[in-house]
Amino acid sequence: MASRILASVRPPHGLNGSWASSPLLASRQWSSSPLKSFMPHSRGHTRLSPPSSLPRFYSSSPASSQAAKASPSSFWTKTAIGGTIALATSATLLNQLTKAPQMEASAHNNSSSLTGGNVVQDLKDEHNRIGVEKKSTSDLLLSMLVYKLCTFSLLVDLAPKIIHLAEMVHLTPPVYWVVRKTFFAQFCGGETAEDCIGTMKSLGNGGIGSILDLSIEVDLDESDLDSQTPEEIRSRFNKSADNIADQISTCIATASHMAKSFAAIKVTAMGSPLLLQQVSNTLTTLESRFRTIDQDKDGKITKDEFKQLVKMLPNPLQNHGSLDAVVDQLFKEADKDKDGRVDWVDFACTVSLNRDETRALFTSSQAASEATNAVPGLFKEDLDDYKRLLTRMEKLCDQAETTRTRLMIDAEQTYFQPAIDNVALHLQEHYNHTPHADGPLIFNTYQMYLKDALGRLQQDYTRAQRNNYVLAAKLVRGAYMVSERKRALELGLEDPICDGIEATHVSYNAGVDFMLGEMAHQQKSIEAKEEKKDDALAMSSSPVVLFVASHNKDSVIRTCERMQDLGVSPQSELVMFGQLMGMCDQISYTLGQHGYGIYKYVPYGPIHHVIPYLIRRAQENSSVLGGVAVERNLLWEELKMRFSTSRAQIKGVPVVPTGPATAM
Known part of the structure; x- marks a missing residue:
């Protein structure tokens, strides 16, 4: 916000041209807009041109220098006048800063973003500004930068390798600093x-x-x-x-x-990712065996087929009892509609790793692991x-x-x-x-x-x-x-x-x-x-x-x-x-x-834990350029409108009245 207001302040009337040519002001006021590189298109871009001349606070000619040396009091006079102008400029800047929230608010409160009608109509409206109008200018610039970076597919593809290389050569601080100021700030809450x-x-x-x-x-x-x-x-x-x-x-x-x-x-x-992979392998294999045993492919198995499937489990006897007793008990529980057949949903609910009563069925053993069609088990x-x-x-x-x-x-x-x-x-x-x-x-x-x-x-x-x-x-x-x-x-x-x-x-x-x-x-x-x-x-x-x-x-x-x-x-x-x-x-x-x-x-x-998430966000934005293009257009239009409003505000900045300083 402060940088935008600084760019909008005119040099007070009567100030030396050398002040206006300082790198700070020149870069903020009269150079081409820093937003241009983020534009979706260049048409309609507004550029401020430097003024051809500025009124001078005092002449820098040799004659005036000699006059200054000849009259010591003129030095203090100029200092007093310069101090007055500096105070006036500071007051003007402070006034602009205190009005900044109202300036930004006026930029997006002049018109309603929503039609007030059907939600579908408002969603289809590509000029609907509700998503950008209440954001600060710095947030808009950040979003423009991040979305622009996401359009460079080569950069997105190389990002994991760049980060990995930085970790190898112990250069993560500067890399993480860049990530924290861009992608992390855009996509994370803290x-x-x-x-x-x-x-x-x-x-x-x-x-x-x-x-x-x-x-x-x-x-x-x-x-x-x-x-x-x-x-x-x-x-x-x-x-x-x-x-x-x-x-x-x-x-x-x-x-x-x-x-x-x-x-x-x-x-x-x-938990352990290795454990989750093993559990996934067990569950996937068990369902595959169910589909194979289902001879008529109607999605259900008979009690005999049920018994064949239980025999494929790593520990079908659960270290006690007979196989028939185990099958009788499990099938009776799984056959909820009592039609003598069980589908995969009822089987999975009954013979489950989530149940204390049946978890031991999946205990791995050497004999089970050597069986041809065995369901892979897990160690105790x-x-x-x-x-x-x-x-x-x-x-x-x-x-x-x-x-x-x-x-x-x-x-x-x-x-x-x-x-x-x-x-x-x-x-x-x-x-x-x-x-x-x-x-x-x-x-x-x-x-x-x-x-x-x-x-x-x-x-x-x-x-x-x-x-x-x-x-x-x-x-x-x-x-x-x-x-x-x-x-x-x-x-x-x-x-x-x-x-x-x-x-x-x-x-x-x-x-x-x-x-x-x-x-x-x-x-x-x-x-x-x-x-x-x-x-x-x-x-x-x-x-x-x-x-x-x-x-x-x-x-x-x-x-x-x-x-x-x-x-x-x-x-x-x-x-x-x-x-x-x-x-x-x-x-x-x-x-x-x-x-x-x-x-x-x-x-x-x-941030080092969030890096995988941020890389996926960059890849997603890179692959969905259509939606990102709409976002960038909205951001750019909002920035242009605020920039135009800021220029209008510039014309209203009070100028220090002419007086002795001008005459001198």
Whole structure:
């Protein structure tokens, strides 16, 4: 703000031209605008030209110098006059600084950004300034810089290597300084939860809620594990997970300061990533064996087929009893409709790592590992660690339930995701039974750019219905496309991601339609049962809650239109929307102004932990240039308008009256 006001102050009348040619003022007032390099286009750019001449405060000719020497009193006269002018200039500058907030406010209060009509109309309006009009000029410049950097794909692609190289040669301080002043400032709320409180309050003033996110995640680094024993690795990760659980507890406590807030959790930070990969492998193999044993491919298996599958488990006897006794007990429990057949949902709920009664079935043994079709097991110590992970998560859920803070479980890489889903479904089954005042407590995330995402969403809905809890689902397109495709290529695996952006759009829209369709189906059931058509679907009666987390404006508009068609009230928060901090503010603030449930992810954490998150944000902005171009255009138009307003203010700056100084 101060720099903008400095640039707007005229040299007082009668001041020497050498003052105007100083590097500070020349760079701020008469050079070409520093914003030009961030322009979406150069047309219409305004440039100030330096004046051809300036009135001189005093002559610098030899004659005048001699006169000054001849008359000592003239020195003090000039000093007094110069001091007076300096005071007047300072007063003028101070006056401008005190009026600066009003100047910025007037720049965006002269006209209303919203039409006041339909939310869809306001979302479609590409000149809607609601996302930029209340930002400070420095924030606008920062956003312009970051978005501009994101357009350099080579820089974005090389960023991980540059940071890695800086770490190798111990040059992280200057690199982190640049990151902290640019991408970190744009996309993160701070380095601690307390740092984010101001951001959360500011968002709340715009009708936007917050999802506070301790942005610490863990990935596999086998080279880092080679020199350690299994016991050392286990101890290290358990200690780290306990520490992060304490930090997430602080995150939940901080989020609870704002009503209806969320806290985000990454399950990879709550245990060993190696353990999560092993659990994922076990679960994936078990489901694959189920599909293979299902001879008629109708999705269900008979008791004999059930027995074959149990025999493939690492420890089918659980160290006691006979196989037939174990199968009889498990099949009776799984066959809930008593038709003599069991589908995958009922099997997975019954024979589960999440149950104390059946966890021992997955205990690894040498004989099981040598079997051809065996399901890979886990050592007893690994099963104990998995139980510890569940205990950490349940403790955090208890705290969240007490403080009425909802939890958002983030999706991560595909080689962790089956284990993450297994944990999330376990928590939903235990905490999403009773309707809460602010809706279900646990939300799971589905990355719809994965080919199997829609099928898993539908399968999880079936599971929720059978176990009588609310399925709360956040739908995203996905955040790991680059690394996932690279891994699939290196390992010779099938690409798990949809073939092309259009296929991803189709998958995402299908997920939204499925969730809204289940709401509509429930609404019709209520109307038919109670013979009332005026009873709107509410949080207490809906089987699902949908969270549309998307930066794609078309997806948001499409969802709003579907909500209007189905009569789903924005205030019901049966459908919520979300974007990341620093992205798509036009969408976020428009939804907030129209009363929709809209939330911003507010990540925080030490900068060296947040680097992976920031790299993904840069990659996402680089790959979605269309949306970023709209953002940049809005930012640029706002800056031009403020610049024009500032020039108008310049003309109104009072000038020091002419007098003795001018004559001299």
